[in-house]
Amino acid sequence: MMAGTSTVEVKCVKCGRIYETEAIDHIDLSQDRDLYRRIQRGKINRAQCPKCRKVMYLDRSVVINFEPLDLIVVYDQTAKSASARKEIEHQFRNVTSFNEVLEEIGNEVEFEVISDLKKLKKLMKDYTKTYG
Numbered sequence: 146m147m148a149g150t151s152t153v154e155v156k157c158v159k160c161g162r163i164y165e166t167e168a169i170d171h172i173d174l175s176q177d178r179d180l181y182r183r184i185q186r187g188k189i190n191r192a193q194c195p196k197c198r199k200v201m202y203l204d205r206s207v208v209i210n211f212e213p214l215d216l217i218v219v220y221d222q223t224a225k226s227a228s229a230r231k232e233i234e235h236q237f238r239n240v241t242s243f244n245e246v247l248e249e250i251g252n253e254v255e256f257e258v259i260s261d262l263k264k265l266k267k268l269m270k271d272y273t274k275t276y277g
């Protein structure tokens with residue numbers, strides 16, 4: 146299993162089959178080239194039922210560290226509204242493990258919640274143009 150990923154159990158909404166899939170939790174862009182490429186190629190946290198082939202998206206956030214930029218992005222495809230994004234930002238600022246990440250890179254970090262995958266891909270592309 147790759148760093149920044151975890152194995153999660155998913156229940157298929159169509160046929161009820163329970164299966165395991167790999168979820169991306171955290172990406173450090175300065176290190177995780179493979180995860181970066183996977184995101185540029187496709188979707189994030191997409192799971193497909195091995196029995197009936199139903200595709201589902203995991204209800205999870207992905208934290209992306211844009212170091213050496215002072216920028217942390219939380220990608221959450223469910224955060225379509227400004228208030229939903231605000232809520233996620235609030236949650237993350239209260240999570241201990243996330244605060245450790247913040248401490249590592251300092252408190253001057255900019256924090257952004259993104260629900261639009263295209264926007265995220267563009268940010269990541271711009272990043273690799275400079276730091277890739």
Ligand SMILES: [Zn+2]
Pocket residue numbers: 157158159160161162194195196197198199
């Ligand atoms: Zn299924």
